[in-house]
Amino acid sequence: MKFTFSLKPENFIIERDDERCIRCGACVQQCAYNAHYYLEEKDKVLGINHNCVGDGRCVAICPTNAIRIKQAENPYRPNYNWTKERMMDLYEQAENGTVLLVGMGAPTPHPVYWDKIVLNASQVTNPSIDPLREPMEVKTFLGSKPDKIEVVFDKNHKPEIKTRITPQLELEVPIMFAAMSFGAISLNACKSLAKAASEMGTFWNTGEGGLHKDLYKYGKNTIVQVASGRFGVHVDYLKAGAAVEIKIGQGAKPGIGGHLPGEKVNHEISVTRAMPEGSDAISPAPHHDIYSIEDLRQLIYSIKEATDYEKPVFVKISAVHNVAAIASGIVRAGADAVVIDGIRGGTGAAPKIIRDNVGIPIELAIAVVDERLRKEGIRNHASLIAAGGFRNSADVIKAIALGADAVYIGTAALMTLGCHVCGMCYKGICNWGIATQRDDLTKRLNPEIGAERAKNLLKGWKHEIQEMLGAMGINSIGSLRGNRLNLRAVDIHEPYLSILGIKPAGA
Amino acid sequence: MNSITIDALNLYYRELNFKIKEAVRKEGIKKVIIKNARGQRFIGTGLKEKDVEIIIESGVPGNDLAMFMDGPTVKVFGNAQDGVGNTMNNGKVFIHGDAGDVICYGMRNGKIFIKGNVGYRVGIHMKEYKDMIPSIVVGGKAGDFFGEYMAGGIGVVLGLNNDDKPIVGRYCATGMHGGVIYIRTEKVPTYLGKEVKVFELNESDKEKLKSLIEEFCQEFKEYKAEDILKSRFIKLIPVSKRPYGRLYSPGNHFPLPEENYFSNKKIDIEKKYY
Numbered sequence: 001m002k003f004t005f006s007l008k009p010e011n012f013i014i015e016r017d018d019e020r021c022i023r024c025g026a027c028v029q030q031c032a033y034n035a036h037y038y039l040e041e042k043d044k045v046l047g048i049n050h051n052c053v054g055d056g057r058c059v060a061i062c063p064t065n066a067i068r069i070k071q072a073e074n075p076y077r078p079n080y081n082w083t084k085e086r087m088m089d090l091y092e093q094a095e096n097g098t099v100l101l102v103g104m105g106a107p108t109p110h111p112v113y114w115d116k117i118v119l120n121a122s123q124v125t126n127p128s129i130d131p132l133r134e135p136m137e138v139k140t141f142l143g144s145k146p147d148k149i150e151v152v153f154d155k156n157h158k159p160e161i162k163t164r165i166t167p168q169l170e171l172e173v174p175i176m177f178a179a180m181s182f183g184a185i186s187l188n189a190c191k192s193l194a195k196a197a198s199e200m201g202t203f204w205n206t207g208e209g210g211l212h213k214d215l216y217k218y219g220k221n222t223i224v225q226v227a228s229g230r231f232g233v234h235v236d237y238l239k240a241g242a243a244v245e246i247k248i249g250q251g252a253k254p255g256i257g258g259h260l261p262g263e264k265v266n267h268e269i270s271v272t273r274a275m276p277e278g279s280d281a282i283s284p285a286p287h288h289d290i291y292s293i294e295d296l297r298q299l300i301y302s303i304k305e306a307t308d309y310e311k312p313v314f315v316k317i318s319a320v321h322n323v324a325a326i327a328s329g330i331v332r333a334g335a336d337a338v339v340i341d342g343i344r345g346g347t348g349a350a351p352k353i354i355r356d357n358v359g360i361p362i363e364l365a366i367a368v369v370d371e372r373l374r375k376e377g378i379r380n381h382a383s384l385i386a387a388g389g390f391r392n393s394a395d396v397i398k399a400i401a402l403g404a405d406a407v408y409i410g411t412a413a414l415m416t417l418g419c420h421v422c423g424m425c426y427k428g429i430c431n432w433g434i435a436t437q438r439d440d441l442t443k444r445l446n447p448e449i450g451a452e453r454a455k456n457l458l459k460g461w462k463h464e465i466q467e468m469l470g471a472m473g474i475n476s477i478g479s480l481r482g483n484r485l486n487l488r489a490v491d492i493h494e495p496y497l498s499i500l501g502i503k504p505a506g507a
Numbered sequence: 508m509n510s511i512t513i514d515a516l517n518l519y520y521r522e523l524n525f526k527i528k529e530a531v532r533k534e535g536i537k538k539v540i541i542k543n544a545r546g547q548r549f550i551g552t553g554l555k556e557k558d559v560e561i562i563i564e565s566g567v568p569g570n571d572l573a574m575f576m577d578g579p580t581v582k583v584f585g586n587a588q589d590g591v592g593n594t595m596n597n598g599k600v601f602i603h604g605d606a607g608d609v610i611c612y613g614m615r616n617g618k619i620f621i622k623g624n625v626g627y628r629v630g631i632h633m634k635e636y637k638d639m640i641p642s643i644v645v646g647g648k649a650g651d652f653f654g655e656y657m658a659g660g661i662g663v664v665l666g667l668n669n670d671d672k673p674i675v676g677r678y679c680a681t682g683m684h685g686g687v688i689y690i691r692t693e694k695v696p697t698y699l700g701k702e703v704k705v706f707e708l709n710e711s712d713k714e715k716l717k718s719l720i721e722e723f724c725q726e727f728k729e730y731k732a733e734d735i736l737k738s739r740f741i742k743l744i745p746v747s748k749r750p751y752g753r754l755y756s757p758g759n760h761f762p763l764p765e766e767n768y769f770s771n772k773k774i775d776i777e778k779k780y781y
Binding site: 034051098230231233234235236262274275278279284289301302307429 | 524528552571634685751754755756761
């Protein structure tokens with residue numbers, strides 16, 4: 001018998017109002033984590049606190065509102081250094097000597113600079129604009145912009161642009177859905193996002209999982225990803241999307257590869273990725289054909305050759321210490337857009353120690369990259385896309401004012417589909433039918449309803465962005481891009497003020 | 508058969524590839540002969556036309572030859588550089604010489620035959636799905652990390668030349684979790700990846716190997732298939748489809764009370780919960 005030093009204390013306490021409970025068994029049936037069970041001889045529904053992950057499925061599904069989930073207290077002696085979580089992690093590793101896995105973005109208390117940045121508004125000296133009555137442009141074009149545009153007039157004096165404009169993505173709202181592979185999330189979740197993106201005139205990203213045959217119809221709103229495992233990458237796939245993204249890194253796990261565990265590789269995934277069922281899908285840490293900026297250029301141009309120079313090529317990196325210099329190299333390598341994913345970026349599975357400790361906050365990364373590209377005179381050669389924990393439209397607009405062209409949202413997008421950020425994505429039994437491939441669970445997510453909800457979020461954020469722009473007296477999002485004078489810092493001190501390039505509030 | 512000859516001297520890779528694509532797609536040309544290749548990259552990249560032949564008669568093609576290619580046949584009468592058959596989807600490549608590093612990275616299907624030596628990380632992360640089984644045959648010797656991360660397909664190293672290098676470099680088959688490697692050697696290479704084990708060939712292995720070597724010898728006429736097949740081969744296959752399955756913590760598991768997660772003894776549910 002295995003001897004354990006410590007039992008895992010529960011994280012949540014399930015409270016059930018027995019008066020209200022009608023023994024319908026919904027919670028028992030719905031919880032894939034087995035946190036509820038029915039004891040027939042007593043005719044009672046009981047909870048197993050240890051199993052509860054706090055994803056709110058039972059609370060949402062209970063027809064009589066009989067369930068309350070509370071956070072459990074720390075049963076050990078309180079200690080600032082040895083928190084309950086750290087003790088639990090340590091005990092687990094003492095038992096099996098493994099790497100701790102987690103899902104979702106880092107919950108660590110790294111400062112969220114968005115909360116310390118405030119926006120400007122017009123008062124007296126210039127009029128604010130009401131977006132309900134006046135035009136308010138939030139359309140964004142992603143791609144490389146020429147240094148100058150040459151216009152010639154034909155003999156009827158009609159102007160014509162002579163400069164060859166490289167392919168651009170046209171976004172009705174500067175928010176796209178971040179790369180989440182079919183494998184990390186269910187097909188219904190992919191369908192929801194794809195449909196929402198195509199109806200809202202924006203883009204969703206396949207992640208490194210290939211493109212399922214049902215999703216080819218959303219091609220013109222799809223960004224297809226090429227990552228180090230090259231899963232599901234072939235010419236038709238590259239040509240199916242509107243743009244191709246080379247993934248070098250991800251905010252949640254900079255510098256390391258990805259492992260989709262074999263038990264998640266079912267029939268549909270094996271078809272889409274063209275790999276055997278039940279085999280681990282391993283993405284190596286680096287691309288083994290990219291060991292330098294020159295090699296990156298080679299991959300970028302091989303993709304451009306394969307797609308006949310018709311698709312913009314993005315390069316996604318995680319925000320790390322030398323992000324500005326790296327981004328400059330990426331732009332010079334010929335990327336049409338640089339995607340930067342900050343330390344709070346989400347994941348389906350990553351080693352906890354990497355997620356919580358590697359990388360830098362996205363706010364600082366946007367500021368330094370934009371600044372560097374401007375100084376080098378190459379900012380127009382590529383668009384800048386930011387990702388990593390965007391929570392609302394204010395975060396988005398602040399990112400744009402710091403210098404981003406558009407943002408990717410991942411976790412926020414999944415939350416529209418029901419995600420409650422319980423962080424158990426890596427277990428593959430998501431009660432909400434998102435981060436799972438189990439048929440009985442994935443069917444809980446209706447892609448029609450999911451698409452509608454994801455669309456609603458974009459609609460709401462778009463309108464809020466228009467309101468904030470109007471309040472600043474600006475009628476086009478292009479006028480705000482990199483316009484840091486519209487930002488002020490509250491409670492941010494040097495040197496971060498100068499890194500962000502913004503003034504303190506009051507100045 | 509309609510063919511075209513392109514002199515690649517002083518042509519930028521983009522112009523050369525544009526010419527090849529135009530010829531193949533618009534003019535329906537089946538055989539493209541390239542003279543004086545001067546390291547132009549991406550030749551044959553993304554071509555899908557199955558019956559097209561691209562022949563590089565003289566000179567050396569550049570990196571990423573036949574990348575993302577899906578059907579055509581490419582023949583190089585000389586050496587090739589890095590990244591031949593990168594993420595190739597189908598088709599055949601014959602190199603009458605040596606080739607560089609990272610040959611057939613992430614290759615999905617098709618065949619690559621190289622007469623001479625190859626560099627590092629050849630056959631890395633080759634895949635396999637049902638009847639899509641990519642294969643590479645190296646006539647000479649291979650550098651370090653041959654078949655690294657291999658997830659499927661067939662890698663063959665014949666070591667037919669007489670230099671005194673080992674037939675494969677160090678760390679062959681590191682991280683391999685699918686597919687098979689055949690090496691024509693008497694002794695097991697040093698520093699093999701710990702994910703593989705060495706086996707003798709069985710009948711089905713011999714059949715697979717025979718058809719590949721026959722195809723190899725058909726192109727490279729100085730070798731005889733019978734002679735090669737007489738030699739001893741070893742087979743490397745991974746011990747697990749899940750090399751890193753046990754690296755990560757199982758985390759919480761979510762047992763029902765009957766499964767009794769407090770000890771191995773069956774507990775009395777009534778006692779525990781009331």
